[in-house]
Amino acid sequence: MINERYNARESEPRWQRQWDDHAIFATKNDDPRPKYYVLEMFPYPSGRIHMGHVRNYTMGDVVARTMRARGYNVLHPMGWDAFGMPAENAAMANKVHPKSWTYANIATMKAQLKSMGLSLDWSREFATCDPGYYKHQQRMFVDFLAAGLVERKQSKVNWDPVDNTVLANEQVIDGRGWRSGALVEQRELTQWFFKISKYSDDLLSALDRLDRWPDKVRIMQRNWIGKSEGLRFNFGLVGAPEGFDTLPVFTTRPDTMYGPTFAAISPDHPLAKALAETNPQIAAFNEQCRKMGTSQAEIDTAEKLGFDTGIKAAHPADPSWHLPLYIANFVLMDYGTGAIIGCPAHDQRDLDFARKYGLPVIDVFKPLGSDESVQDTAFVPAKTETVQYVHWVGEPGVMTCEQAMARSLEIFERDGWGQREINFRLRDWGISRQRYWGCPIPVIHCEVCGVVPVPIKDLPVQLPDDIEFDSPGNPLDRHPTWKHVACPQCAGPARRETDTMDTFVDSSWYFSRFTDPWNTEEPTTRAVVDRMMPVDQYIGGVEHAILHLLYSRFFTRAMQATGHVGFDEPFRGMFTQGMVVHETYKTLDGTFASPAEIRILADGDNRQASLLDSGQPVEIGPIEKMSKSKRNTVDPDDIIGSYGADTARWFMLSDSPPDRDVIWSEDGVKGASRFVQRVWRLVSTLAPHLPAPGGKVDAANHPAAQALRVAAHRALSDILGGIDRLRFNTAVAKLYIYVGDLETMLANAPEGLAADPVLAAAAREAVDILVLLIAPMMPHLAEECWSTIGHSGLVSEARWPEIETGLLVSDSITLPVQVNGKKRAEVTVARDAQNPQIEAAVLALDAVKQALDGKPVRKIIIVPQRIVNVVG
RNA sequence: GCGGACGUGGCGGAAUUGGUAGACGCAAGGGACUUAAAAUCCCUCGAUGGCAACGUCGUGCGGGUUCGAUUCCCGCCGUCCGCACCA
Numbered sequence: 001m002i003n004e005r006y007n008a009r010e011s012e013p014r015w016q017r018q019w020d021d022h023a024i025f026a027t028k029n030d031d032p033r034p035k036y037y038v039l040e041m042f043p044y045p046s047g048r049i050h051m052g053h054v055r056n057y058t059m060g061d062v063v064a065r066t067m068r069a070r071g072y073n074v075l076h077p078m079g080w081d082a083f084g085m086p087a088e089n090a091a092m093a094n095k096v097h098p099k100s101w102t103y104a105n106i107a108t109m110k111a112q113l114k115s116m117g118l119s120l121d122w123s124r125e126f127a128t129c130d131p132g133y134y135k136h137q138q139r140m141f142v143d144f145l146a147a148g149l150v151e152r153k154q155s156k157v158n159w160d161p162v163d164n165t166v167l168a169n170e171q172v173i174d175g176r177g178w179r180s181g182a183l184v185e186q187r188e189l190t191q192w193f194f195k196i197s198k199y200s201d202d203l204l205s206a207l208d209r210l211d212r213w214p215d216k217v218r219i220m221q222r223n224w225i226g227k228s229e230g231l232r233f234n235f236g237l238v239g240a241p242e243g244f245d246t247l248p249v250f251t252t253r254p255d256t257m258y259g260p261t262f263a264a265i266s267p268d269h270p271l272a273k274a275l276a277e278t279n280p281q282i283a284a285f286n287e288q289c290r291k292m293g294t295s296q297a298e299i300d301t302a303e304k305l306g307f308d309t310g311i312k313a314a315h316p317a318d319p320s321w322h323l324p325l326y327i328a329n330f331v332l333m334d335y336g337t338g339a340i341i342g343c344p345a346h347d348q349r350d351l352d353f354a355r356k357y358g359l360p361v362i363d364v365f366k367p368l369g370s371d372e373s374v375q376d377t378a379f380v381p382a383k384t385e386t387v388q389y390v391h392w393v394g395e396p397g398v399m400t401c402e403q404a405m406a407r408s409l410e411i412f413e414r415d416g417w418g419q420r421e422i423n424f425r426l427r428d429w430g431i432s433r434q435r436y437w438g439c440p441i442p443v444i445h446c447e448v449c450g451v452v453p454v455p456i457k458d459l460p461v462q463l464p465d466d467i468e469f470d471s472p473g474n475p476l477d478r479h480p481t482w483k484h485v486a487c488p489q490c491a492g493p494a495r496r497e498t499d500t501m502d503t504f505v506d507s508s509w510y511f512s513r514f515t516d517p518w519n520t521e522e523p524t525t526r527a528v529v530d531r532m533m534p535v536d537q538y539i540g541g542v543e544h545a546i547l548h549l550l551y552s553r554f555f556t557r558a559m560q561a562t563g564h565v566g567f568d569e570p571f572r573g574m575f576t577q578g579m580v581v582h583e584t585y586k587t588l589d590g591t592f593a594s595p596a597e598i599r600i601l602a603d604g605d606n607r608q609a610s611l612l613d614s615g616q617p618v619e620i621g622p623i624e625k626m627s628k629s630k631r632n633t634v635d636p637d638d639i640i641g642s643y644g645a646d647t648a649r650w651f652m653l654s655d656s657p658p659d660r661d662v663i664w665s666e667d668g669v670k671g672a673s674r675f676v677q678r679v680w681r682l683v684s685t686l687a688p689h690l691p692a693p694g695g696k697v698d699a700a701n702h703p704a705a706q707a708l709r710v711a712a713h714r715a716l717s718d719i720l721g722g723i724d725r726l727r728f729n730t731a732v733a734k735l736y737i738y739v740g741d742l743e744t745m746l747a748n749a750p751e752g753l754a755a756d757p758v759l760a761a762a763a764r765e766a767v768d769i770l771v772l773l774i775a776p777m778m779p780h781l782a783e784e785c786w787s788t789i790g791h792s793g794l795v796s797e798a799r800w801p802e803i804e805t806g807l808l809v810s811d812s813i814t815l816p817v818q819v820n821g822k823k824r825a826e827v828t829v830a831r832d833a834q835n836p837q838i839e840a841a842v843l844a845l846d847a848v849k850q851a852l853d854g855k856p857v858r859k860i861i862i863v864p865q866r867i868v869n870v871v872g
Numbered sequence: 873g874c875g876g877a878c879g880u881g882g883c884g885g886a887a888u889u890g891g892u893a894g895a896c897g898c899a900a901g902g903g904a905c906u907u908a909a910a911a912u913c914c915c916u917c918g919a920u921g922g923c924a925a926c927g928u929c930g931u932g933c934g935g936g937u938u939c940g941a942u943u944c945c946c947g948c949c950g951u952c953c954g955c956a957c958c959a
Contacts, residue, residue, distance in 0.1 A: 005911090041959095043959095044958090044959050046959085081959070084958075084959065085957085085958065085959085086958085086959085157957075158957075166957075167957080168957040168958065169955095169956090169957055169958080170957080170958045170959095171957085171958090172957095216876060216877060217876090219875085219876065219877095220875070220876055220877095220954075223874090223875050223876080224875080224954090224955085224956085226875095294956090294957085295955070295956085295957095296873090296874080296955045296956075297873075297874085297954095297955060299873090300873035300874065300955090301873050302873095330873095348873080349873080426956095427956070429956080430956080430957080432957095433957065434957095435957090502957070503957095503958090503959070504956095504957095504959085507959085541953095541959095542876090542877085542953060542954080543953070543954070543958095543959080544954095544959085545876085545953090545954070546875095546876095546954065546955080546956085547954085547955090547956065548959085550956095579952095579953090625952090654884085654885095654896090654897065654898095655884045655885060655896090655897060655898080656884060656885070657885075657886095659877095660878080660884095660885090661878095661952085662884080663883085663884065665883090665884090665898080667883095667898055667899065668884080668897085668898065670898090671897060671898055671899095672897090674911095675897090677911090678912095681912090721888095729884090729885070729886085729896090729897095730885095730886070730895090730896085732896080732897085733885090733886075733895065733896035733897075734895095734896085735896095736896055736897070737895085737896070740896095815892090816891080816892040817892090818891080818892080818939085818940070820939070820940085821891095821938095821939060821940040822940090823892050826892080858939085859939075860939095861891095861939055861940080863890095863891060866888090866891055867891040867892075867940085868891095869891080869939055869940060870939090871939045871940090
């Protein structure tokens with residue numbers, strides 16, 4: 001039979017229709033089988049899907065389809081993280097309404113996702129900007145407020161004084177507003193906060209239970225929460241205004257209490273503010289400090305600035321020891337007490353500050369065996385390193401910093417001028433945003449009653465559609481009528497909160513909502529959410545390793561506290577995938593060219609690029625993350641249109657480990673496409689010669705058939721193992737090997753099967769297994785093959801066979817033999833051979849004798865089933 | 873600045889987590905089939921010495937632990953990600 005090439009363009013939509021028609025991916029909440037919840041981070045509807053989405057959703061789909069084939073009731077939903085700034089930017093730039101822009105994008109992207117052949121339950125789809133979704137989010141805000149998990153307090157924002165608007169950190173470029181170019185200032189606003197810090201300890205300790213999370217993510221979260229034990233004490237103040245007799249300070253390094261040469265407070269410290277009222281110089285200095293962005297990186301890298309207040313801080317251990325008190329721009333009001341002791345010898349920031357303002361430096365401890373004093377580099381050893389203490393609370397001595405810190409705490413507590421205190425770096429979560437396209441915060445401000453939550457029966461507080469984007473700022477705030485309402489308590493005149501919620505709130509509970517998105521009354525249905533959650537495997541980018549995951553963990557606890565769910569951890573398994581990167585191309589005039597605009601000619605190892613239309617040469621630049629600005633993106637539609645979804649999916653799984661970046665290349669896609677055809681050729685060649693499905697195989701006395709069965713079950717075991725560990729690239733490699741094995745064993749003589757029923761039965765089993773194994777990765781091709789080899793149902797609904805483990809062990813094994821750690825030979829022994837037998841066999845080898853060169857054997861190390869090392 | 877990762881042939885990577893370094897794929901070179909091309913198939917492919925058998929070196933750099941280190945420890949160098957209002 002002459003085989004036609006596999007035509008993905010014709011086949012893929014056909015199978016997608018079949019899946020849709022039979023609704024085979026619609027999950028039933030009352031299915032009695034064990035559940036498995038696979039979720040990929042839902043996309044922001046930016047316009048079109050990109051290759052990062054293709055990679056993310058392919059990985060999730062492989063897991064979903066694999067678990068389905070193993071008999072689980074798989075939940076694999078999809079939705080849209082639909083609120084956010086880009087919609088407002090588009091509204092300003094192109095005069096489109098954020099709502100229509102967003103929903104149009106969703107329609108486009110949904111069609112694109114559908115063309116990928118993902119096994120998604122679309123019946124559960126929602127967008128976070130649907131009032132039917134944010135209604136419940138507002139309800140939970142009200143519940144959290146009642147439960148004491150929400151509060152209002154002052155916090156800082158980036159303020160653009162020209163546009164009169166709040167800027168996001170990413171809108172501040174080199175300290176200036178991105179549109180106006182004005183110097184950005186810090187401004188204090190009263191804002192809403194979720195009290196995530198209430199859960200600091202729990203969020204930290206529960207990380208130990210998340211054993212199916214990457215270690216790096218858990219470490220990052222641990223550091224972010226930043227639990228530290230330290231000393232809290234008071235400086236006595238000399239020369240301070242009334243009411244400021246003492247200054248509370250927290251330090252994590254009590255062992256350096258005898259090394260400070262200054263004290264410093266934040267420009268936002270109450271004392272700094274009080275001083276500013278009477279001292280114009282201090283007011284000006286504080287003002288200058290506020291001309292700085294609010295991001296941590298900026299604060300850390302900015303030049304250290306200080307202002308000597310003239311006030312003296314008296315050391316609690318020796319009140320006659322006076323330190324100058326500064327106001328300093330690098331001291332944060334949010335952490336500890338907003339005041340620090342400056343110990344220049346052992347903190348680089350303090351040292352930079354001391355050098356700049358001519359303050360002394362006192363060495364508290366020195367490296368072992370050294371008498372050198374700190375010069376321009378602070379001495380900051382690991383806390384576990386042993387050093388010699390020369391100037392601290394006790395006698396000079398040799399110990400680790402940890403030991404000295406513990407001892408210092410004891411002494412200071414005993415002497416009664418300080419207490420041990422646990423502090424966390426984690427700050428409360430500020431959720432107020434002065435923007436339109438977000439979930440309205442459901443409270444009403446009444447002059448008489450104060451802050452009143454919107455009654456639950458009045459939810460949702462819906463965004464008005466009639467808004468204007470012709471000037472910067474929050475359109476909700478300047479809407480003529482929307483914010484004016486009657487107070488729910490006294491019915492007097494009142495106004496709505498015009499701030500909306502951080503979009504991280506939207507994405508902090510969508511996974512729970514997916515379990516019953518049809519419930520119009522409540523955010524969740526307890527019986528359902530408690531059974532379908534937690535998410536068994538969550539997959540998304542590393543960039544979300546801290547914030548999104550931490551907020552979701554907090555929000556789930558808050559939902560538990562308010563009775564919306566019965567568990568605290570939302571994600572049992574977590575996986576962070578790498579980015580999709582691509583070469584960049586620079587034209588002669590310095591602009592970037594897109595991959596679609598250029599042609600590459602390869603001459604040996606030399607690659608030359610030129611523009612398609614003009615023939616101008618193009619410089620091939622470094623490989624970078626796909627981005628619009630570098631123009632190195634590849635449109636998934638183009639790839640699916642020319643090669644098919646299966647090829648794109650296969651390529652995304654090949655080669656690179658999923659947690660690392662993958663380089664998109666035209667050659668790589670071609671290789672993937674070749675494999676699609678190779679599988680099709682193999683299966684369609686064999687199809688006419690295979691016996692009917694469902695027969696039994698007994699190949700015990702048939703070496704060729706037995707070899708086939710061994711290959712098939714080994715493939716089943718290896719590939720399943722690869723997918724379970726999410727090592728898709730190795731699973732792909734094993735599939736290449738398996739296809740190669742089948743080609744050698746079967747494809748050369750398919751006619752022979754007719755005369756050999758045992759071999760034919762084994763071949764049927766082996767080909768069935770091949771098709772089942774490729775199905776999670778290339779589902780359309782698999783369906784085409786499955787029907788070609790005579791199955792009536794869909795492979796997407798087929799169960800995987802049990803692995804016959806008996807086929808995986810052989811009677812003899814081959815061990816590498818080393819002499820003094822270098823491989824010199826191999827030896828084949830019975831699987832159950834005892835050590836003396838192995839030693840004898842090894843010492844009899846010529847290569848071993850030669851390598852020993854007459855030296856006596858000192859010992860022989862035998863690692864069972866692994867290796868033999870002869871030490872001479 | 874702080875925190876987290878990563879670094880192996882021409883390229884992406886594999887190595888059962890301390891046990892044969894380079895599986896599998898891509899690129900390249902040679903050959904078969906073809907009038908030709910495409911497609912497909914076969915062979916070679918870390919460096920170096922040797923006609924060969926085979927030997928030596930080799931996992932970013934420098935040290936260390938071990939019978940044995942890509943894997944563990946210490947110190948460098950380089951690249952990438954996050955830093956609380958991008959999502």
